[in-house]
Amino acid sequence: MLNWIWMGLIGIAVFVAVGRDIGELSNDRFRNGGQLTFTVADAKTTSPDHELLTIVTTKSELVRFYGEEEMKSVKEDTLSLPIETVVKSDAVGSFVGTANLAVNDGAPSLWKDMSAVLGDGKKITGKVSYTKGDSLTKGVLSFIPDPVRFRILGKVGNDGIIKMAETSVTLALGLIGIMAFWLGMMKIAEAAGLVTILAKLAKPLMVRLFPDVPPEHPAMGAMLSNMAANFLGLSNAATPLGLKAMEELNKLNPNPGTATNAMCTFLTINTSAITLVPTTVIAVRASLGSSNPTDILLPTFLAAVIALTCAVIFNRSIQRFFPVR
C-alpha cells in the first residue's frame, strides 16, 4: 500500500511538473529570447567594465510585453530596479555584455519565478546592450533575459530532492538529544515496574471490556502488559507482548481463522494507542525550533482518549452486524 502511495507521490510530482513546464513553454510565458527595453535613471561606474545602473519601466510596458494576466501582482505603475552590467564597447560605439537584473519585492511575480531559476531568487541574468553618450542617465537599455525552460522540473530536483535529502539528515541528527532524554526517562519507568502498576490499575476496566475472556486467563495479562507498554511509548516491548496476547486470545477462539469479539476489541484499542509522551513528535518539534515543544502533550493525550472511547463503543455496537459464520 505504502509502495503505491510513495510511487504515486513521485510519479504525480514528475507528471505535474512536466505538464506545467510544457504549458509554460507552449504559452511562451517567459518570452524566451524577447528583448525588454528600459530607461536608465541612474548610472554608476564601479570599475572600467562594471556599471551599476538603475532602470525604470512602467507597468503598462510590461503588460504589453508579457500580457495582462502575468502582471496582476504588480501594484506600482512605475518600477525601478537596480541592474549590474559587465559590458565592452563594440565597433559602432554601443556597449554589449551581460547583466544581472536585481529582483526586489515590487517586481512582478513572473520575474521572481524567473529569478528562482536564473539567480537564486535574487536576480535575472541576461544579455544587455546600450549606447553610452556623455551621460548614461536617460539613455535606453535593452535587456534579453536568459531563457527559462523546465522551471518546475528544476524546482522538483532542487527543492524536492537535494534540499529535502539534506534536511532529513540534519533533522534526524538533531533529534538525538531530546530522544535520548525521553527514552532514558522511560527506561527508568520500565525498571521501576510502571508497566505492572498500570496493568493492575487497568484490570477492572479490562474485565468489562473483554467479557469473553476469563479474568485470570494469560491473555488478560498479555493484553494488559501490551497496553501499558504502548502507554509508556515502549513500542519495542509492546509488539511482542501484543503478539503474545493474540496467541493467547486465539486459544480461546472456537473458529480458527475468524476474529473473535475480544480480538477486535483488543485491536481497536491497539490502533488508537494512547501514549504518555510521544517522544519522536516532541523531538521533531524541538529540533525545528518550537518555542514549547511539549505544549501538544495534553491535546494529544485527550484526542487519543476520546478517539479510543468512541472507537470502543462503536466497536461494541457494530459487532453484532458482523456475526461469526
Add this chain to the structure above:
Amino acid sequence: MIEYIKALSILAVPALILIILVLGGLKKVKVYEQFVEGAKEGFTTSVRIIPYLVAMLCAIGMFRASGAMDFLTDMVSPLTSLIGMPSEVFPMSIIRSLSGSGSLGIMTDLAKTYGPDSLIGRIAAVIMGSNETTFYVLAVYFGSVGINRVRHAPLSGVFADIVSVIVSVLLVRAMFV
C-alpha cells in the same frame, strides 16, 4: 477551562519526570544508570529513521515543489473546511493510518514548512501523537495468528482514526487559537 488545560499541559512534563524519579527511587532503581542505558537508544532510533525520512521527505518535497500538493489541497479544502481542518493536513491524516515513518516524514515537512508552532504544525503533531498505524497493526497482529476473516476490526480502527483526526483539529483550534 482552556486556561486550566493549558496550565496542566505545562505542569505535565515536570510532574511526569518527578513521578518517574520518585517511583524509581522507591523501587531502588539505579536511576542514573538506567537513564543512560535508555538514552543510548536515542542515538540508534534517530539514526534508524534517516532512510525513512529521506524516502518520505523527498517524495513529499517533490510533490510539493511540482505544485501537485496545491492541486490536492485545493481539491479537498471544501471537505476539510467542514471540520475546520486546514487542507494542508489532509494527506497527513490519510497516511497516518498506513505508515508510521511515512506520516512522521509528512508531519516533519508540515512543521518545517509552516512552523512547528503554527496551527498546521500543531495539528499535524497532535494527529501524529494520538494515532496508530491502524493497517500495520491489523496486518501484523491478525497475520501472526492466521486470521483471515477480520470482521469489524478494520471498520473500528478506521473509525478511531477519523475520530482522532477530528478531535485533534478541534482541540488544537480550541487551545491555541
